Amino acid sequence: MVTIRDVAKKSGVSVATVSRVLNETGYVHEDTRKKVMAAVEELKYSPNEVARSLFKKKSKLIGLLLPDITNPFFPQLARGVEDEMQREGYRLLFGNSDENAEKEMDYLNTFIQNNVVGIISATNNKTKTNYKDLSIPVVFLDRTSNDYPSVYADGKEGGRIAADEILKRGSKRITLLKGPAHIQPAQDRFQGALEVLSQSSVDFHVMTTTSFAFEDAEKWAKELFATYPDTDGVLASNDIVATAVLHEALRLGKSIPEDLQIIGFDDIPQSSLLFPPLSTIRQPAYEMGKEAAQLLVKIMNKEKIEQQHIQMPVTFIDRNTTRKVDTNG
């Protein structure tokens, strides 16, 4: 392999001078520059990506930080980011934070050490300190931020819609599952639903859950029916929890949606394959990933940004865990 040393030898200058020429920094006499470039050409010297990123202080690497890729909402999000970044010639350095601040900081540090040129973060760590000192563009994904560009779905509106739809369809004893307190999107959808339910005339319970993990979902579902056996409508904190609630309800012999209506949140790909297929609030995960990637690329290219905060629409997906609305009132 041809090295920078070979180029220096061939052109009769120092390695530092070759570096200055390739780096386009510092003064180099035009004759010297020509000699170096002739040697580069003759030797077919091609600094690799790492060398180039060192010379130009620029790489084609993007850091992508997710809470947990095994939560089925995130693979779609990641594909959206990756497909768009791949189209633009960027590559992803990837990590899961598990919503652990230390792990998040550790990943951010190594992203920077590896000279990423931008970061997309979907973690929910409240302390922004990690991001303040970064000198490269950051886009938050699935998370709102006043201080940074962000792409997120309208969770509060999603919560409102879910509550509206279950009320409209006649549930009278609703259980509202409040997702993990430290996850902002979970709290947004909770607040939206709470707002609508508290203004309605139906009874409702709020039940707190502390994670979105598969292993835990079954536990919440059992607890739900043990505590509120006569509930006739469940607003779940996400589709995983809704799946577990549906499972438990069927196991208890309830008719869905006659005895019990269930509305999830996310619309993960599995939800339409459940039986009965799950009614849910759709977040456009893939499109959110794509939007975040496009926004970051625009910022890195110093293009004019019309919108720093992109709110994506949520929609009610009316499948079979909710009853049909009586259109005659």
Added chain:
Amino acid sequence: MVTIRDVAKKSGVSVATVSRVLNETGYVHEDTRKKVMAAVEELKYSPNEVARSLFKKKSKLIGLLLPDITNPFFPQLARGVEDEMQREGYRLLFGNSDENAEKEMDYLNTFIQNNVVGIISATNNKTKTNYKDLSIPVVFLDRTSNDYPSVYADGKEGGRIAADEILKRGSKRITLLKGPAHIQPAQDRFQGALEVLSQSSVDFHVMTTTSFAFEDAEKWAKELFATYPDTDGVLASNDIVATAVLHEALRLGKSIPEDLQIIGFDDIPQSSLLFPPLSTIRQPAYEMGKEAAQLLVKIMNKEKIEQQHIQMPVTFIDRNTTRKVDTNG
């Protein structure tokens, strides 16, 4: 920021000499070395990861190539790889090949350009040419290879077990779903099941499917019952397809497992939350990812490798889409 030039100036030597010292290449007089290191210390010069990887020709980056992270088998696999690599101080460059040879090659090239020190590949591209020219260690994951170290589950045995279990439980008109032809693990499990069924005395159909995508699974399921309405046992090519078959069977009013038994493959986290919960062949995805990471780290550290090819066990998970075995007969 302190640069290599500052170190050179401080120690009164050339940039090339500082580079030789940090790089530990070429002859450097001991006195010079000491001067340079003193300057490094005094100036608190810390070459960043990229610079260090250039000097030492070594990074802490690993390339991870998956077919598609949105297939629910792969997030578990990826977490296994990541958790182990994170523990060892490595970071992941990540890409999805979509089983597309061009995309695979493109990712391999950019992995190399970014100086990854090892690659874990879970793609199923038959042509090994892409990998032959690589000068860094490669471990294949979820894929067998004679030429390279690999970690995979015993798919053929999994297929045999699935067929055995469904026969033992009394299915007489079995439909065997043959997964995508270009995906080796799908063919292994198919061959294993075919071997057992063809030696049995029951009738069976083979139905070909061409992808593992969610959107397609529903289509295969409908086609299956339209073509073979009296089938009483389905061996699905993976859990996604099994989920769709279960969905369609319930929609048609079939009793599960009385009228129809279903066995999936993979044991993705969702499968236990289905109703009835899916009987399936479990591949230890997370553990496979971990094993592959450990194997790659050992190879990179030039440790003695006892096993180049690690075959992980598969197990039958006896849930509720299969009948209980009559242990008296």
